[in-house]
Amino acid sequence: MNTPATTDDGGTAAGAAAAVGARQIAAQSIAVLEANWRTTHTVPAGGLYPHQWSWDSAFIAIGLSRISPRRAGQEMDALFAGQWDDGRLPQIIFDPYRDADYAPGASFWQSSRIPGAPKHVETAGLVQPPNHAWAVWKIHQADPAESRRRSFLERNYSKLVHWHEYLSGRRDRNGSGLACIVHPWESGTDNSPLWDTVMKRIPGNCKTVLNRPDLQHADAGERPSQKEYGKYFWMAERYRDHNCDDADPDYPFLMEDPLFNTLLAVSELALAEIAGELGLPAGPHLERARGISAALEALYVPELGCYSARDATDGTMVHKATVNGLIPLLLTELPHADALLETLYGPRFMGNNALMVPSYDATAEDHNPALYWRGPAWFNMSWMVSVALEQQGHTEKAAFLRNNIARLAAEQDFPEYVDPWTGAAHGTRSFSWTAALALETTYHGSPS
Template structure:
């Protein structure tokens, strides 16, 4: 393996071998017998889309363990097909809020009886991860019937999103909480959040502030709004039938990953000798429906509030992720936006999460400016698909180098690489590990 590439803020070069070894050590320390926690202190349970990114990295060194990661998550699947945002460790309820005692999922019809989960979901990158795990070692995958076991679960998961979550009737899945987007306090949600009350019934215990600087986390008022929505969703038994629920957003990131995962399901179906046409058709329909979220003056996609039909006019990393899809007509515009002043211009090392020209851009505050390793990894994947290999390699090189140099931080300043959030973060380690291996088909 060669040294990690990519210009940055100096320092001794870190070899790919060193990145791989350090990344693997982080993943090993965060392993909990059946799954990997995102971070030992701040995030002590299993998170849904985290596990998929983690599994992608793990598949490079242990496809079997990567498969176990997904098996543990699928064990929390609800009867309606949803894959929950969190599968809780019952021994760590006091270490994260809202925990199992808040959701009381075993009292909700259709939730699994053998494990406690959150009622919300996260972006559907799971089929994509399952396919990558299979590709890493097809013989082991076939021996363990990995695809046969998980294909029906993934089909049910997608059916839930395309059915009960098609709240706007557009063919796009709606999210019902900022936490479901994965980009929790993104500026995309600012306008709708002004309509959300902050007077939740739950006492706001903030164990997260024991592990991260308050200036890098959402405020107490924002948490009050988050809990108010979670309480209302929980108190309606998470049934997606609350006609006057105030937060219903169509997010380009969430729906792009649904389309990407439908294409992965088509590949899985083909491997199993099953027809995959329906999956490819759904991917095309989602890609076409995403066009309603494209904002020409921003040069990227944005989110739509289906309670009033308005599209948010803010440029975020969510709006660049459709680069992963080939069925739209905006590749050149998205590349121009990515490389323009809103994002990578100014020699950014990784992709900012929010428009760098915006007055409220903050390169240290959670999803309001910093660069996240999973997002830059997806952009690198997209750049590879559209033939921009040099820029893809630039991002991949910086993912590995910055991760190893800064003890695998949750996120970083896009231009200086300064670390923020918690350390020894699992998806950072997993995706840094993935970048040390040769490129493979997605």
């Protein structure tokens, strides 16, 4: 993979320094991605996350597409190889040689025994947010000729359609037009305050002996607690023991998440582009994107000025402001865009000179800028907000976020997440999507 050329800004000294800085950041980012490459895919981090994660791979592929569309395509091919018969793309595809290094692993899920799961690889039964069609379209855009030569879109279009049909079908548990997540891990924002209320009714008496290899790579104060893990495992056990069939009538965790459903809508729009490229009807994808966008309006909470999650078991709205509720800004015809922008720039998020977007309301009493999804800023979330701001015409604010994503990533050894105000690193280091998105920002504004 090659370090990028940078765009010419007229030859000023400041421009030359910025170009050198961008090249250095790109080179450092590439080194992280190379170190985390495992023959067919990229692991999120060599120690803490030794397998292939679903939405991680899509973010990684978006960054990789800027320098090696072929490598980015391999990333997605490896993920699609774990697709289930019902269409789901699993949260994790396991490395059989690293089962002791992450819990729950392949020996917990035993997926090859579950009807409809692939037999050639072991996977988790859960899923993650559907950013995959978005990534596939970006890979194609990076080198359309190579994509066409390899039939990249043709190979993956039907797989993506099947994935979306699963989410819009079996996961729309109450006919609202929104997909439900069945576990906090499916949200990608594992211990977000959005799940606090429903988690109170989840038993913690799981059957599995809780092994925490994650604590060998990150401080306990930066990770979910043992009590939370007991509840996570209880839900995973119940879902697994029902063959991951989504038909458990009394399953207690069914949440409609604005982040998850926004990415489903964004990916439907990407599928419309893919269909158009393939000479197929784009209309059905556009219609589904509009339907999801319309259904999302039920998740808007005026007093928060953003979207939030809804408990699909009883219709209860969660009244907490999180970064999940800002991600609908990616939808360009959003009715509440002005309100979301005001919230983003206000005291709950960026209003107190934040460098990146906090994951949780900075004015909340239980905000913690070091604890996983309960306050720190994550690079993927800030990157998505920067994309949304660019689309909304807020180019200076978008550039501010992009610059901080790249700078803090390189300065802090590509951390999992950071303090939103100081930029202090937390979680594991040499984190792949941090490197990939830092790399992507160094190319912003240059041809794909």
